[in-house]
Amino acid sequence: MSLHAIAQRLRYMMVAKGRHGTHSPFVYAFVENVTQSPHTAALPGSKYERLLMRIREHYGCPVILLTGEPAAWGKQVTQHLPALQAGSMIAVPGIHDTAAHTHAWDALCANAGVSMSIDLYGMGLLISKPEFKEKQHFVVSY
Known part of the structure; x- marks a missing residue:
């Protein structure tokens, strides 16, 4: 683990x-029904x-997994905006693996097509819903 990753972990x-520290009904439900669900721990x-499988199961939506280097x-994300x-x-x-990863993540969170981002330390989620009137960023314990 790099020094950057350690510093980011401490900050995280x-x-x-947790669910009680957020003022977003969506994020509260996400924590309650996905990250803290006993069904998540039972998955292989x-x-x-397991988290990705539980998201797909609970929300019934595709989850697109980004690959490659942070520069890409x-x-x-631009290709997957629709x-x-x-x-x-x-x-x-x-x-948060390296400074380049964290910088690229911050840029993705700022993308105009993203209305909510959730930082789970080892993974981030980007979401866009019309009911989210303002851009929101959450750091959720997982």
Whole structure:
């Protein structure tokens, strides 16, 4: 683990909120029904693979997983914006692995087509819903 990742982990641990620390009904329900669901722990795979399966199961939507180097993430998100705005979610792995990953994640969160971002430390989620009137960013304990 790099020094950057350690520093980001410490920052994450200080600011991450559970379901009671958020004022968003969507994020509260996400924590309650997805990240803290006993069904998530029963699924096979790694922690984040189980999370993606649970998101697909609970929301019934496709989850697009970004791949490659952080420099390519912006282009991938631009390509997937129509799907994002149609109800899909975009998952971004390793958002705090290096300074380049964190910088690219911050740029994705600022993208005009993204109305909500959720930082789960090892993975980030990008969401766009018309009912989100303002851009929102949450750091959620997972």
